[in-house]
Amino acid sequence: MQRQHFAILPIVLAVGYMLFKFFSAQTVVNPETGTKHRVGMDPQQEQQLGLQAYQQVQQKEGQNVITSGPQVEEVKQVARRLASAAAEKSQVQYQWQVSVIQSGEVNAFCLPGGEIVVYTGILPLTGGPAGLATVLGHEMAHATSRHGAQRMFRQQLTQAALMGAQGSISQLDPGQQQAVMAALGAGAQYGATLPFSRDQESEADHIGLLYMARAGYDPHEALAFWKRMDEKTSQGAPPQFASDHPSNGVRIQQIEQWMPEAIKEYDASQMKQTRQPTQNTGM
Secondary structure, eight states, X not given: OOOOOOOSHHHHHHHHHHHHHHHHSEEEEOTTTOOEEEEXXXXXXXXXXXXXXXXXXXXXHGGGEEOSSHHHHHHHHHHHHXXXXXXXXXXXXXXXXXXXXXXXXXXXXXXXXXXXXXXXXXXXXXXXXXXXXXXXXXXXXXXXXXXXXXXXXXXXXXXHHHHHHHHHTTTSOHHHHHHHHHHHHHHHIIIIIHHHHHHHHHHHHHXXXXXXXXXXOOTHHHHHHHHHHHHHHOTTOOOGGGOSSOOHHHHHHHHHHHHHHHHHXXXXXXXXXXXXXXXOOOO
C-alpha cells in the first residue's frame, strides 16, 4: 500500500503568491485614526462596484423606494451634514447618494462608493436626527475607511492559503480532504475573518461618532441609540466570537471610552460662529 503524504509545492506556491500580494498591495492610512491598511482595490474600482450594487438595490426594491416626504428629507439632511464633517479629513471625494426604502427591516448600509440605503424600519429606533446620525455616521465611515477594499485584500490572501492547502492534501482520500478543508475553513472564519470584521465595525463606530460630533450632533445620543438597539436585538443574538459584529454591550463600552474625544469635536463644532457652506455632495 502506497503511503500517502502531503505535497509541498502547492503550499510553496501559495505562500509565494501571498507574499507577492502583501508587498505589492497599496497601503492606505485612515485619515481619522492614522492606522495603516492594505487594500485590494483602488477608489475607482470601489466606486464602480458600489454604483452597480446600488442600482441593483433600487431595481430590486422598485416601488418601495421613497423619493419624497419627511423621512427622506430627514435622512438627506443628516447625511449632508455628516458628509461635510467627513470631508474635512477624507482623502477620497465621494458623490454621496441616498435612498430610503419603505420596509420593516431594521437596517441601513453604505456601499463602497458612498451610496447610502436606509430602511424605514430603523427610523423608530433612531429617535430623531442625532440617533440617525449615529447610524449614518457608522455606515459612511465604512466607505471613507475603505473597509470593502480591505476585505477584498484579506479575502485574496485567505483564498490563496486555502487553495494551497487543498493542493497539498490532494493525495488524501476525499473524506480526509473534506475533513481537513472544513477544519481549515472554520479556523479561517473564526480566527481571522470574523475578528477582522468586528474590528472594522468598531472602527466604523469610532469614526462615525467623530463624524456626528463634528457635524454638531450630541455624541451622547449614540449611547442612547445603542441602548435602545440592545433592548430590541440582544435576545437571540449569537455569541460575539460567532458574529461579524461586536455585541451591543461591547459597542456601548467602546463608545463610552471614545466619548471624551467626541466631546472635543462636538464642543469645537458648537463654538464655530459661522459654518462653512455645505459642500456639494450630490444628495
